[in-house]
Amino acid sequence: MAFSIGILSRRAGVKVPTIRYYEQVGLMPSPPRTDGQQRRYGDAEVARLNFIRHARELGFEVDAIRELLAMSAQPEESCADVDRLARRHLAEVEQRIARLIALRTELQRMVTECGHGRVGECRVIQVLADHGECDHDHGGARPGSTGFAEA
Amino acid sequence: MAFSIGILSRRAGVKVPTIRYYEQVGLMPSPPRTDGQQRRYGDAEVARLNFIRHARELGFEVDAIRELLAMSAQPEESCADVDRLARRHLAEVEQRIARLIALRTELQRMVTECGHGRVGECRVIQVLADHGECDHDHGGARPGSTGFAEA
DNA sequence: CCTACAAGCTCTAGCGACTAGAGGATCAAG
DNA sequence: CTTGATCCTCTAGTCGCTAGAGCTTGTAGG
Numbered sequence: 001m002a003f004s005i006g007i008l009s010r011r012a013g014v015k016v017p018t019i020r021y022y023e024q025v026g027l028m029p030s031p032p033r034t035d036g037q038q039r040r041y042g043d044a045e046v047a048r049l050n051f052i053r054h055a056r057e058l059g060f061e062v063d064a065i066r067e068l069l070a071m072s073a074q075p076e077e078s079c080a081d082v083d084r085l086a087r088r089h090l091a092e093v094e095q096r097i098a099r100l101i102a103l104r105t106e107l108q109r110m111v112t113e114c115g116h117g118r119v120g121e122c123r124v125i126q127v128l129a130d131h132g133e134c135d136h137d138h139g140g141a142r143p144g145s146t147g148f149a150e151a
Numbered sequence: 152m153a154f155s156i157g158i159l160s161r162r163a164g165v166k167v168p169t170i171r172y173y174e175q176v177g178l179m180p181s182p183p184r185t186d187g188q189q190r191r192y193g194d195a196e197v198a199r200l201n202f203i204r205h206a207r208e209l210g211f212e213v214d215a216i217r218e219l220l221a222m223s224a225q226p227e228e229s230c231a232d233v234d235r236l237a238r239r240h241l242a243e244v245e246q247r248i249a250r251l252i253a254l255r256t257e258l259q260r261m262v263t264e265c266g267h268g269r270v271g272e273c274r275v276i277q278v279l280a281d282h283g284e285c286d287h288d289h290g291g292a293r294p295g296s297t298g299f300a301e302a
Numbered sequence: 303c304c305t306a307c308a309a310g311c312t313c314t315a316g317c318g319a320c321t322a323g324a325g326g327a328t329c330a331a332g
Numbered sequence: 333c334t335t336g337a338t339c340c341t342c343t344a345g346t347c348g349c350t351a352g353a354g355c356t357t358g359t360a361g362g
Contacts, residue, residue, distance in 0.1 A: 004329090004338075004339075005338090005339075006337090006338060006339080017320075017321065018320065018321085020340095020341095021319075025319085034329085036328045036329075036340085037327085037339085037340060037341095038327095038328070038329080038339055038340070039339085039340090047280065050280070050281075051279050051280050054280075055279050056319090058254055058258060058279075059254055061318080061319090062318075068276070071276070072279075072280065074270055075269060075270045075271030076269055077269065077270050078267075078268070078269060078270070079265060079267065079268060079269060079270045079273035080267065082270060082273050082275050083265050083267060086258060086262050086275045087262050089258065090258040090259060090262060093251055093254055093258060094255060096251055097248060097252060097255060100247055103209055103210055103244055104244050104245060104248060106209065107237060107240065108241060110237055111234060111237050111238050114230060114237070116230065116234065117229070117230060118226060118228065118229060119222055119225055119227070119233060120226030120227065122230035122233050124219075124234065124237045125219070125223045125233060127205075128205050128206050128209075128219065128223075129201070129202050129205075129223070130201075155309075156309090156310075157310080166349090167309090167310085168349075168350065168351085171312095172348075172349060172350090185310095185357080185358080186357090187310080187311085187357045187358070188310085188311065188312095188356085188357085189310055189311075189356095189357065189358075190310085207348090212347080213348070
């Protein structure tokens with residue numbers, strides 16, 4: 001019935017160090033330990049970890065997941081808050097998509113205009129060197145929000 | 152002719168600590184200093200910093216920008232490498248867009264199916280809890296590559 | 303010339319969500 | 333009882349900055 005962190009890792013598809021990290025940041029509980037201080041888990045933890053993994057795959061931040069977990073523990077409450085959280089996240093994803101599409105457009109323009117000659121005449125370099133060469137105002141968002149990812 | 156880091160900051164639209172950071176990681180040169188160790192810049196640095204800023208806005212990583220800068224200093228060379236770098240980056244942006252669109256689809260499905268009742272019947276929570284509820288295989292990429300951004 | 307004070311300097315630490323590695327303990331099978 | 337896979341804690345690194353402490357310098361006004 002009680003199993004190790006390695007087994008939990010395989011059952012939920014989350015790496016062992018990541019599970020320990022989740023415990024550290026309060027997403028996963030501190031489980032009971034063996035006499036030798038090794039963690040022992042049950043099926044409830046597999047379910048919880050699957051929930052966390054799926055939410056992460058959908059791009060929810062750890063803070064948001066903490067809230068979602070707290071809410072899902074109150075099944076009699078209204079799900080308005082859950083809904084709000086999900087909608088806010090959806091809106092963020094949509095913003096990110098819009099931003100990336102603008103970047104894609106400009107990158108496409110850059111590479112299609114490159115005449116494959118020398119660096120001195122390269123459109124890619126020219127556009128980068130001279131902001132005036134591009135239509136978009138892609139530097140308009142908050143500083144550091146270029147819409148780029150960790151991977 | 153020679154101006155301070157604050158002036159450079161305003162002319163290029165890059166914050167002062169960020170300029171110092173770029174110097175540290177080798178994107179910007181170590182400029183000459185006054186007797187009191189303050190950095191002095193010229194117009195060449197404004198141009199270089201604009202190049203860097205624009206490349207960052209387009210989502211190029213610092214390593215890629217270092218390469219782009221090195222290439223742009225060799226105007227007689229073929230721009231094939233420049234082209235390759237830009238195309239690779241474009242491909243990454245396209246992958247990210249595809250991934251985010253898949254996420255958006257699923258998030259939309261979740262929120263539209265939510266009946267605004269209790270948490271216990273909430274579609275959002277149900278989908279998160281049970282991976283089988285969703286069509287997509289959005290957990291298939293390399294670990295940690297959910298396509299999410301820093302902002 | 304002197305005094306404010308804005309702006310510069312270096313250094314360290316923090317963000318988010320992990321990942322990697324050291325160095326050692328424990329568990330389960332044979 | 334031994335082997336070796338797995339577990340433990342701890343620290344540090346990733347990326348591209350950002351924030352703050354605590355001190356020094358440059359410059360403009362009086």
